[in-house]
Amino acid sequence: MNMPSVPDLNNVLSWRTEPEIPLARQQELAQYLGIQPDFRQNIYPFRGVRLTRADIEWLLVQHDNGRGPVDWKDEQDRKRLGLDLRGADVHGIDLRNLPLACTRGGLTREEWQLATLEQRDIAGVNLEGADLSEAHLEGAVLEGAHMARITARRVHMRETSLFRADLRNAYLRGAQMEQANLRGAILEGAYLFDAHLEGADLRNAFFDSATNLERITLGERKFGFATLADVHWRDVNLSVVDWTAMRRLGDEFRARQRELERGAKTAREKRKRLGDYAGAVRANRQLANTMRAQGMNEVAVRYAYRAQVIERKVLWRQIKWGWLESFPQDKPGRMRLAVQRSWLRVRKFAAYIFSWFLDILAGFGYKPGRSLLIYLLMILSFATCYYLIGHLSVSESLIFSVTSFHGRGFLPGPFGLGSPVTALAATEAVVGLFIEISFIATFTQRYFGR
DSSP states (O other): OOOOOOOOHHHHHHHOOSOOOOHHHHHHHHHHHTSOOBGGGTBOTTTTOBOOHHHHHHHHHHHHHHTOSOOTTSTTGGGSOOOBOTTOBOTTOBOTTOBOTTOBOSOOHHHHHHSOHHHHHHHSOBOTTOBOTTOBOTTOBOTTOBOTTOBOTTOBOTTOBOTTOBOTTOBOTTOBOTTOBOTTOBOTTOBOTTOBOTTOBOTTOBOOTTOBOTTOBOEETTTEEOBOTTOBOTTOOOTTSOOTTOSSOHHHHHHHHHHHHHOOOSHHHHHHHHHHHHHHHHHHHHHHHHHHHTTOHHHHHHHHHHHHHHHHHHHHHHHHHOOOSOOOSSHHHHHHHHHHHHHHHHHHHHHHHHHHHHHHHHGGGTOHHHHHHHHHHHHHHHHHHHHHHSOOOHHHHHHHHHHHHHHSSOOOSSOOTTSHHHHHHHHHHHHHHHHHHHHHHHHHHHHHOO
16 A cells, blocks of 8 residues: 655745644544545535635645645646645735645636636635735646736746636736736736746737836747737737747647647548638737837848738648538439539649749738849849840840830840740749739838738
8 A cells, every 4th residue: 555755844944934723723624634525516525615725735735645746747646636726715915925836726728628617717716906916826727716916926837727817916026927828817017027928828918008028038949939829919008019930929829739649530630620711810920910010020030921921721631631521312412513623623723823923923012122132033043045046235135125124125236026035024024013002012011011
């Protein structure tokens, strides 16, 4: 029989600051621990119970039959469940430096999907106004937790689930929130100065003008890049964020990784993969639009361009996978729908080719250098042809090429309509028309943000 390990007293003493609670309180907490939780009936060991720091210190020492708190540094120990504080009242309590890794302070994702709004709210631990500075909450489940106005300087929240948590006016300076799930979290008025959000899921999160994002880190190689689809940016100041490390958003990496890991064999999986890429398109486009509204046109160009590139990937998968809905049962309906789908596939393919054309020609209007380079290549290429076929001098060939490119059929010299040089000049005039149109699009995108 395996005996529970005894907590390391040196480690315990490093975070125990309160005297031992009375025996009567110990017995009372032990009775609470015997309650079997049931989220459907809103039953939790400490639901509505007011806990003090001394109570939580005692619970941590006694946790898991005396094994003590979860040690996040030990990967095997991460598999254990932490304290069950669902529904508990610990608002305004000093919880600094406590080892609360893997704490359960809200419903899991599976439970959340089955629960009502009332059940979700009841399960969320009440941490409002608590001091969590330097506390260890790695891997904790805090979905729907009430955490408004908390002080959490340099808190450790790596891989913590804060789905739809209320973090309004939270002080999160230097918070370590790498790969945390902040999807739908309310961060209005939050102070995130120097916070680490590498690889964090920020989809549908709420910011406002009072949210401070100075010196936050949203991405790096080790933990990945934050996902930002459907974020409610409102008037949050994005100019204080260093976007140089965010060459691409986490939404794009996430879509690619899921496709590699999970594949796309069934129609359901293919729809999910298309949804992932569509989310990446939205994330880049929304961020670019918000940046433009704040006058950050140069930075916005990068994300607007990535949105176009990812949209082309969506087109290619639609062409490759075809229509993902089932056919009707009747034969005339199947035939009619088959024709419609075939035509739609042709249109998608045309859009895909045109997307490549615009990208190569001008980077969808966001890369003026490409247009200039292609312009010079066209002039030099046709000038070479005129030099070889028309037996013109180098200077004459260049002048003839520029004139044909911009002249739309004006052909100086002795060449007749049947001359090969005339055919080349007509071809160059058509090519020139498309390139000039791309020039107009380029400067419109670049300087007017359209």
